[in-house]
Amino acid sequence: MNSLSNCRLYGIVDLGYVKPEDAVAMTSALVAGGVDILQLRAKGHSTEAVTALGKLIHAVTRPAGVPLVINDHPLAAREVGSEGVHVGQDDDAVAKARAIVGDRCFVGKSTHSPEQAAAAQAEGADYIGFGPLYATGTKPDYTPIGLHHIAQVHDAVTIPIFCIGGVNSQRLDEVLAAGARRVVVVSAFLLAQDVRQEVSALKARLPA
DSSP: OOOGGGOOEEEEEETTTSOGGGHHHHHHHHHHHTOSEEEEEOTTOOHHHHHHHHHHHHHHHHHHTOOEEEESOHHHHHHHTOSEEEEOTTSOOHHHHHHHHOTTSEEEEEESSHHHHHHHHHHTOSEEEEOOOSOOSSSTTSOOOOSTTHHHHHHHOOSOEEEOSSOOTTTHHHHHHTTOSOEEEOHHHHTOSSHHHHHHHHHTTSOO
């Protein structure tokens, strides 16, 4: 299984873009392309539905050594046996999520400023998502924070930082130049004509 510290490219199977019946095939394409870590994001779906789909996806990710993260549903993460769970700023605290999933499961948290990043680390998060860097259809209500805090947040915390929000192949160079070491890519992968090739090409441009 990939260790969290070695993960650079984070993919998300987002049911806002992918039909539930296509989620396993999309997972297979993302894994084949080379994502290091994968999240299932299923906003508005029941814990039971997330659990059922998570088990199917985990059957793809686990043999490939790709950690699976369940977004927003610690109970589903526990039932699936996923390697990780992710919570937002407005969701359960890290400690509450960890109490549900247990110590074998790492906990990530969304952050939108260096101050939130430092607070998440102090709270015990194992990694953070930092963004959204750009305006994104995934979270249209969030004001983009831009690139100017990326270097600052890397100085503020020691846990892995995954920069998220509108990252794609056209923007990757400027995101990396701003100091990012790890990125999350959502719609640019999920809407690609050749998902596997899109993942592989972008991953080849990330620093080792």
